[in-house]
Amino acid sequence: MPGTSRSESPRGVRLTPTEVKVLSLIAQGHSSQEAADKMVVSKRTVDFHLANIYQKLQVNNRVQALRAATRLGLIPFEPFFGHTQGES
Numbered sequence: 001m002p003g004t005s006r007s008e009s010p011r012g013v014r015l016t017p018t019e020v021k022v023l024s025l026i027a028q029g030h031s032s033q034e035a036a037d038k039m040v041v042s043k044r045t046v047d048f049h050l051a052n053i054y055q056k057l058q059v060n061n062r063v064q065a066l067r068a069a070t071r072l073g074l075i076p077f078e079p080f081f082g083h084t085q086g087e088s
Contacts (some may be wrong), residue, residue, distance in 0.1 A: 013072055019056075021039065023069050024075055024087060057069060
């Protein structure tokens with residue numbers, strides 16, 4: 001789509017900016033509801049995006065999606081140490 005920025009891997013997997021945002025929030029340890037609250041959308045919308053992500057990455061769950069997206073360079077690898085950004 002012209003004017004729409006998408007994240008594309010070397011293997012041709014394309015994620016929309018919204019799908020990348022959902023994955024990034026999940027990678028930070030947020031639940032679907034927490035991601036929905038941060039994005040100001042419904043949990044159902046987040047779950048819809050996750051289903052699309054699973055299909056595009058040919059995976060079955062969030063852990064597999066995060067591993068695949070990181071391996072493909074669609075999202076950066078950021079180690080999670082059990083605290084959210086801004087906490088000490």
